[in-house]
Amino acid sequence: MSTPALMPVYPRCGVRPVRGEGCYLIGEQGERYLDFAAGIAVNALGHGHPKLVQAIADQAATLMHVSNLYGSPQGEHLAQRIVDSSFADTVFFTNSGTEAVECAIKTARRYHYANGNPQRTTLITFNNAFHGRTMGAISATNQPKMRDGFEPLLPGFKYAPFNDLDAALALIDDTTAGFMVETIQGEGGVSAGTQAFIQGLRKACDEHGLLLVLDEVQCGYGRTGKMWAYEHYGITPDILSSAKGIGAGFPLGACLATAEAAKGMVFGTHGSTYGGNPLAMAAGEAVLDVMLEPGFFDHVTAMGDRLRASIEQMIPNHDHLFDSIRGMGLMLGIKLKDAAVARDFVGHLRDHHGLLTVAAGENVVRVLPPLVIEESHIAEFVQKLSDGARDYAVATA
Ligand SMILES: *Cc1c(COP(=O)(O)O)cnc(C)c1O
Numbered sequence: 001m002s003t004p005a006l007m008p009v010y011p012r013c014g015v016r017p018v019r020g021e022g023c024y025l026i027g028e029q030g031e032r033y034l035d036f037a038a039g040i041a042v043n044a045l046g047h048g049h050p051k052l053v054q055a056i057a058d059q060a061a062t063l064m065h066v067s068n069l070y071g072s073p074q075g076e077h078l079a080q081r082i083v084d085s086s087f088a089d090t091v092f093f094t095n096s097g098t099e100a101v102e103c104a105i106k107t108a109r110r111y112h113y114a115n116g117n118p119q120r121t122t123l124i125t126f127n128n129a130f131h132g133r134t135m136g137a138i139s140a141t142n143q144p145k146m147r148d149g150f151e152p153l154l155p156g157f158k159y160a161p162f163n164d165l166d167a168a169l170a171l172i173d174d175t176t177a178g179f180m181v182e183t184i185q186g187e188g189g190v191s192a193g194t195q196a197f198i199q200g201l202r203k204a205c206d207e208h209g210l211l212l213v214l215d216e217v218q219c220g221y222g223r224t225g226k227m228w229a230y231e232h233y234g235i236t237p238d239i240l241s242s243a244k245g246i247g248a249g250f251p252l253g254a255c256l257a258t259a260e261a262a263k264g265m266v267f268g269t270h271g272s273t274y275g276g277n278p279l280a281m282a283a284g285e286a287v288l289d290v291m292l293e294p295g296f297f298d299h300v301t302a303m304g305d306r307l308r309a310s311i312e313q314m315i316p317n318h319d320h321l322f323d324s325i326r327g328m329g330l331m332l333g334i335k336l337k338d339a340a341v342a343r344d345f346v347g348h349l350r351d352h353h354g355l356l357t358v359a360a361g362e363n364v365v366r367v368l369p370p371l372v373i374e375e376s377h378i379a380e381f382v383q384k385l386s387d388g389a390r391d392y393a394v395a396t397a
Pocket of ligand 1: 101
C-alpha cells in the first residue's frame with residue numbers, strides 16, 4: 001500500500017479549489033461554490049479582497065521576514081491597534097490558533113509562578129471544547145478522538161460540562177490557575193456560553209485570584225457582529241487567544257493579555273521564529289483597516305439577523321430535517337433532527353447544490369460566510385439550502 005505524499009490526516013472531499021472570488025470558490029474543472037464555510041471562519045473578507053491582496057503584495061516586495069531579534073515597527077503598530085480595540089495591554093503574535101492557545105496556557109501558568117504560587121498550574125476546561133492540535137491544546141480538551149494514541153498528554157487540566165457553572169466551580173482547588181473556555185464553542189456545535197456561565201466564571205476568577213482565558217480563535221474578530229464575542233457578555237477576560245479571522249486567510253494568530261496577567265512573560269520566556277513577521281503584520285493591518293471602517297460590524301449584525309431569520313422561517317417547511325438555529329452574528333449553526341446526519345447533509349449541499357458549509361458537533365451544520373456577504377448571497381444561500389433540504393428528504397425517504 002502506498003502512502004500519499006500529503007499525509008492523509010484529513011478525510012478530504014471532492015472539492016478541489018484553485019481560485020476564489022469574493023464569496024465564491026472555483027474548483028479545478030471551473031465549478032463554482034457559494035462559500036458559506038469561509039475556510040472555517042477564516043476568510044472574513046471573502047476571497048481576493050483587494051485591500052488584503054494589495055497589502056500582502058506590497059509588503060512581500062518591501063520586507064517579508066526578519067528575526068524577532070530585531071525591533072519590530074510593524075508588530076508594535078498592529079499590537080497597539082489591537083490593544084486599543086480590546087481589553088488587552090499586550091499582544092504576542094503567532095502563526096495559528098493553537099499556538100495562540102499554547103501562549104495563553106503558558107501565560108496563565110507563568111502568572112501564578114511569578115506571584116509565588118507555582119502550584120497553581122491547572123486550567124479548568126470544558127467538554128466538547130476545541131483548542132487546536134498541539135500537545136497542550138489536545139490536553140485541554142477531553143475528546144478521545146483528538147487524544148487517543150498521543151498520551152502522555154500535558155498534565156494540568158480538569159474538565160467540566162460546558163455551561164455548567166456549578167460543576168466548574170466545584171473543580172476549583174489549591175492547584176487551579178483559571179478557566180479556559182470558548183466564549184462560543186465552534187467545533188463543538190456553535191454553542192454560545194450563557195450569560196450566567198461566562199459572567200459566573202469571571203466572578204469566580206475575581207474571588208479566587210484565578211485567570212479567565214477565553215479562546216476566541218473562531219468566535220472573535222468580528223464574527224459575531226462585535227470585535228470580540230466577550231463584548232456580548234459585559235465582561236473582559238485576562239487572556240484571550242485569537243486567530244482565524246485576524247489574518248482573513250494569512251496565517252496569523254495572537255495571544256492577548258492584560259498587563260497583570262502577562263506579568264510572568266518576561267525576556268526569554270516565549271518566542272516564535274515567524275510570529276509577527278512584517279508580512280503577517282501587513283495582512284493583519286489590512287484586515288483591521290477594513291473591519292474598523294464605520295459600519296462594518298453593523299453590517300455583520302444586519303446580515304446575521306437576516307440570515308438567521310431566513311433560516312428560522314425555513315425550519316417549519318423542513319421540520320423532518322431542521323431542528324433549530326443557534327449562534328450569533330455570522331457564526332450560525334443549524335441543528336438537525338436526530339434522523340439526519342450533519343456531515344451527510346453538508347456533503348449533499350456541496351455535491352448537489354454547490355453550497356459549502358461545515359459540520360460540527362451535536363449534529364450541527366455550521367454557517368460561517370465571509371463577513372462581507374451581501375443580501376444577494378443570503379438569497380442564493382436560502383434557495384440552495386431549501387432546494388437541498390427538499391431533495392435530501394427525497395433521497396433519504
Ligand atoms: C480553529 C480553532 C483553534 C485552532 O486553530 P489552528 O489555527 O487550527 O491552530 C483553536 N481554538 C478554536 C476555538 C478554534 O476554532
